[in-house]
Amino acid sequence: MDLKEIQNLIKFVAKSGASEVKLEMDDVKITIKTGSDSETTIVQQVPVQAQMPQAVAPAPAASAQVQDAAPAVVADENSKYITIKSPIIGTFYRKPSPDKPLFVEVGQTIAEGDVLCIIEAMKLFNEIESEVSGKIVKILVDDASPVEFDQPLFLVDPS
Known part of the structure; x- marks a missing residue:
């Protein structure tokens, strides 16, 4: 298993x-x-x-x-959606700081290279950029939640 x-x-x-x-x-x-x-x-x-x-x-x-x-x-x-997964273990954040707006929201169109979130690992804040273009269909992780390596974060509709 x-x-x-x-x-x-x-x-x-x-x-x-x-x-x-x-x-x-x-x-x-x-x-x-x-x-x-x-x-x-x-x-x-x-x-x-x-x-x-x-x-x-x-x-x-x-x-x-x-x-x-x-x-x-x-x-x-x-199956028609692309899953964007976490490249590292850390804490998932949807915005750069508490007083700033969210990086992305459901329904928002993204382009390749857009920052989707930040994952904090050992006090280093790593910007996670999109490798695909499309529309955010679902955000699979809550803000300030721990994430594992290869854990799905976003579903993107590439069409």
Whole structure:
């Protein structure tokens, strides 16, 4: 199970409203817990020994099967869009400073080389420039949120 599948599973569990899901496969054991007060997600990826019995509850297995179908639908809807991803780990900011306007908004047309956001990493503020031209369809990250390497930030309609 790769990182993208785990991220999709976390998103699915968060949207479903389930408080805890456990999934055991041949070589991986994953537990996802979400709290009602705040969205706390804990993922543990532990190698499972071959001698241990494989007891998987029916609900997580059903969730895993539904999870496989859900990304296909999302992929079809978003396949016409280009995803701009984070090139580094850091904190995502939508504007250069608190008193300045946002770099981009949904519906705004952008050109190649336009600054889309800033990602702060180790007190260095890195301007993230667009590599494509088009229209911003969706901003996938909240302002002042931590982002991972290769995490989707924006969806752009190139047409």
